[in-house]
Amino acid sequence: FTIIVLPGDGIGPEVTHAARQVLDAAAAQTGIEITYKERLIGGCAIDRLGTALDEATLAECQQADAVLLGAVGGPKWDDPTAPVRPEQGLLALRKGLGVFANLRPVRVYPVLVDASPLRPERLQGVDLLVVRELTGGLYFGEPKGRLRQDGREGAVDSLVYWDYEIERVVDLAFQLAAGRRGRLASVDKANVLETSRLWRQIVQQVSRRYPQVQVEHVLVDTAAMRLVTSPAAFDVIVTENMFGDILTDEAAVLAGSMGLLPSASLGGRGGGLYEPIHGSAPDIAGQGIANPLGAILSAALLLRYALKQEKAARAVEQAVERALQEGCRTRDLGGSLSTRAMTDAVLDRLS
Amino acid sequence: FTIIVLPGDGIGPEVTHAARQVLDAAAAQTGIEITYKERLIGGCAIDRLGTALDEATLAECQQADAVLLGAVGGPKWDDPTAPVRPEQGLLALRKGLGVFANLRPVRVYPVLVDASPLRPERLQGVDLLVVRELTGGLYFGEPKGRLRQDGREGAVDSLVYWDYEIERVVDLAFQLAAGRRGRLASVDKANVLETSRLWRQIVQQVSRRYPQVQVEHVLVDTAAMRLVTSPAAFDVIVTENMFGDILTDEAAVLAGSMGLLPSASLGGRGGGLYEPIHGSAPDIAGQGIANPLGAILSAALLLRYALKQEKAARAVEQAVERALQEGCRTRDLGGSLSTRAMTDAVLDRLS
Ligand SMILES: CC(C)[C@H](C(=O)O)[C@@H](O)C(=O)O
Ligand SMILES: CC(C)[C@H](C(=O)O)[C@@H](O)C(=O)O
Numbered sequence: 105f106t107i108i109v110l111p112g113d114g115i116g117p118e119v120t121h122a123a124r125q126v127l128d129a130a131a132a133q134t135g136i137e138i139t140y141k142e143r144l145i146g147g148c149a150i151d152r153l154g155t156a157l158d159e160a161t162l163a164e165c166q167q168a169d170a171v172l173l174g175a176v177g178g179p180k181w182d183d184p185t186a187p188v189r190p191e192q193g194l195l196a197l198r199k200g201l202g203v204f205a206n207l208r209p210v211r212v213y214p215v216l217v218d219a220s221p222l223r224p225e226r227l228q229g230v231d232l233l234v235v236r237e238l239t240g241g242l243y244f245g246e247p248k249g250r251l252r253q254d255g256r257e258g259a260v261d262s263l264v265y266w267d268y269e270i271e272r273v274v275d276l277a278f279q280l281a282a283g284r285r286g287r288l289a290s291v292d293k294a295n296v297l298e299t300s301r302l303w304r305q306i307v308q309q310v311s312r313r314y315p316q317v318q319v320e321h322v323l324v325d326t327a328a329m330r331l332v333t334s335p336a337a338f339d340v341i342v343t344e345n346m347f348g349d350i351l352t353d354e355a356a357v358l359a360g361s362m363g364l365l366p367s368a369s370l371g372g373r374g375g376g377l378y379e380p381i382h383g384s385a386p387d388i389a390g391q392g393i394a395n396p397l398g399a400i401l402s403a404a405l406l407l408r409y410a411l412k413q414e415k416a417a418r419a420v421e422q423a424v425e426r427a428l429q430e431g432c433r434t435r436d437l438g439g440s441l442s443t444r445a446m447t448d449a450v451l452d453r454l455s
Numbered sequence: 456f457t458i459i460v461l462p463g464d465g466i467g468p469e470v471t472h473a474a475r476q477v478l479d480a481a482a483a484q485t486g487i488e489i490t491y492k493e494r495l496i497g498g499c500a501i502d503r504l505g506t507a508l509d510e511a512t513l514a515e516c517q518q519a520d521a522v523l524l525g526a527v528g529g530p531k532w533d534d535p536t537a538p539v540r541p542e543q544g545l546l547a548l549r550k551g552l553g554v555f556a557n558l559r560p561v562r563v564y565p566v567l568v569d570a571s572p573l574r575p576e577r578l579q580g581v582d583l584l585v586v587r588e589l590t591g592g593l594y595f596g597e598p599k600g601r602l603r604q605d606g607r608e609g610a611v612d613s614l615v616y617w618d619y620e621i622e623r624v625v626d627l628a629f630q631l632a633a634g635r636r637g638r639l640a641s642v643d644k645a646n647v648l649e650t651s652r653l654w655r656q657i658v659q660q661v662s663r664r665y666p667q668v669q670v671e672h673v674l675v676d677t678a679a680m681r682l683v684t685s686p687a688a689f690d691v692i693v694t695e696n697m698f699g700d701i702l703t704d705e706a707a708v709l710a711g712s713m714g715l716l717p718s719a720s721l722g723g724r725g726g727g728l729y730e731p732i733h734g735s736a737p738d739i740a741g742q743g744i745a746n747p748l749g750a751i752l753s754a755a756l757l758l759r760y761a762l763k764q765e766k767a768a769r770a771v772e773q774a775v776e777r778a779l780q781e782g783c784r785t786r787d788l789g790g791s792l793s794t795r796a797m798t799d800a801v802l803d804r805l806s
Contacts, residue, residue: 118733136627150537177646184645184646184651184652184655185655185656190644192646195647221573221574221684222572222573222574222683223572223573223574226572242614242647245611248649250649250650250653251615251617256617256618257617257618257653258615258616258617258618259615259616259649259650259652259653260596260613260614260615260650261613261614261648261649261650262611262613262614263593263611263612263613264609264610264611265609266602266607266608266609266681267607267608267609268607293697293700294535295528295535295540295542296542296593296594297593297608297610297612298599298610298611298612299601299611299612300535301535301536301610302608302609302610304535304536305536321791324701325700325701325704326704328701328702328704328705329705329707329708329713330678331705332573332683332705332708332709333708346644347701349644349675349676349731350675350676350701351679352676353679353680354679354682355753356680357680357683357684358683362680381790393702452734
């Protein structure tokens with residue numbers, strides 16, 4: 105298997121290094137062979153190549169069995185009006201790979217309940233999966249740009265969805281729900297948005313193919329509330345790109361630290377894109393103290409979805425769980441383990 | 456003073472009735488005179504007039520000194536694809552009044568800390584004000600509608616902002632921040648949206664007029680996280696319409712119950728629109744058990760902003776606070792008081 109590794113900026117290189125070590129150990133155990141190619145993306149790519157993602161790298165990513173990404177961005181490239189920006193690399197990569205479904209599982213580990221801002225009784229049984237549409241909506245819709253009229257300046261972003269874009273991500277969400285607790289919450293703003301009314305209509309159509317899944321339509325404002333008041337009531341959530349961006353970050357904090365959470369972006373022809381949901385964390389970059397678990401758990405998702413090594417994926421997830429249960433904690437979780445020590449703790453328990 | 460009362464649907468009539476009683480008591484104490492006119496909006500207007508807000512009512516609202524609204528909507532009119540829908544009345548009212556700034560204060564009463572899903576230590580000192588842009592963005596932008604191409608069905612909503620629309624709401628937010636703790640968080644998604652880049656630019660321009668206010672730009676996904684992890688760090692938050700819709704509902708649950716929270720929509724020429732932020736709560740409508748405090752505190756905002764009766768506004772707010780301190784609780788807060796009993800509790804303490 106060939107995996108393109110895009111460490112990116114900030115703590116990206118540190119956490120992807122950790123994830124590679126875990127992948128290597130899992131590969132050795134399973135008897136598979138992995139070849140890695142490290143390439144540039146984000147701020148470091150801008151500095152060295154003048155673009156946040158060059159075409160050759162994108163082409164290699166399209167050919168590879170999977171792409172493992174760290175994080176992009178940092179204060180050095182933080183001007184949102186600059187012509188070239190790190191997150192353009194990430195957006196071009198998502199679009200170029202056609203990974204239309206971003207899966208963000210949020211589990212609350214019982215041993216980490218005290219790290220969460222929520223009261224413990226609200227956290228019991230929280231195990232949800234957000235499926236976020238990733239290649240449509242406001243992120244990519246046209247027209248997008250500046251407007252000028254009568255000496256006034258304006259701007260426009262376009263929220264556009266086509267039926268097939270909605271159908272494919274919704275269908276995947278139904279499949280995933282059918283394999284879990286059988287409940288799907290489709291989040292939209294159908295009382296205001298035309299795209300949401302189309303979204304709801306298609307969810308209704310697709311739902312006929314999955315009679316075993318109980319589907320509920322939830323307005324995005326209500327969903328933002330319920331994620332805090334009763335997160336355990338959610339199983340799978342499916343929503344469009346921008347709502348998904350907001351709700352997944354909100355959901356992520358339930359787990360106690362963003363540093364823990366992985367994601368997989370699936371769809372298109374390739375094996376998908378795997379990345380922790382945390383950012384580049386420039387404040388702690390280079391210090392060797394970042395939590396590697398988000399990246400390591402992303403590697404587990406890579407084993408599951410791209411390499412079809414379910415057993416190896418489970419083994420990694422169980423090793424992480426055991427390490428946490430046995431008290432291993434990086435600083436974001438109130439402990440003092442370094443990135444390397446936490447990675448070693450996982451490797452020790454991977455057998 | 457003339458106030459148009461739009462009770463609307465569900466618990467709307469019950470809570471606006473409570474708010475009127477409190478307004479009457481405040482008026483008697485202050486020596487002002489208030490004339491009320493009750494009109495239809497939302498589902499009940501659709502049933503009786505065929506439209507969610509008729510032109511005559513809108514015209515009266517535009518003439519009045521203030522508009523007090525209950526809530527709109529309910530299962531009877533819940534089909535988002537119906538040609539006439541309750542929330543159209545609300546949107547037409549906001550647009551017709553030109554109330555571009557929706558103020559949603561979120562205070563956590565120390566006596567209610569146990570009703571919140573957050574841990575008590577996270578709630579200390581939470582006292583924030585969200586200023587949501589209310590007459591622009593995805594709610595109203597054109598084009599908005601269905602698309603058709605090559606046998607495919609699509610839909611579009613347009614996120615459009617003009618410089619003056621941003622400037623007026625941001626300016627108001629700076630004014631409000633200057634009168635509070637002097638901190639303003641402007642929430643956008645400037646790494647993805649062109650409208651957000653314009654938004655950020657204008658915030659920077661306006662900030663020069665308010666050197667005493669410390670301004671910070673926060674990405675909407677980060678803001679959704681921080682509202683849960685460190686809500687006390689916020690003073691005033693200003694943001695565009697859709698982000699504001701999501702973030703205010705999320706912020707509202709911190710207080711322990713949506714039923715508690717008021718809002719004021721200001722701008723344009725009139726005296727503004729005042730409504731609790733909760734919905735029509737069809738499940739408890741007509742039972743006399745709804746929490747009237749959101750509506751009563753909206754009446755306090757009406758006294759403050761529309762009638763310029765700061766003393767009376769404070770008196771109402773203090774009466775509410777005292778009632779809560781002395782243990783008065785409706786069911787949403789774990790108590791057993793009826794709407795009427797809670798209203799009486801406030802009236803008793805208004806002196
Ligand atoms: C960096 C940014 C463009 C990105 C997004 O908004 O999708 C990030 O917030 C994420 O959620 O992966
Ligand atoms: C009813 C709906 C149109 C409305 C909105 O989205 O503005 C509501 O959610 C609100 O926040 O007042």
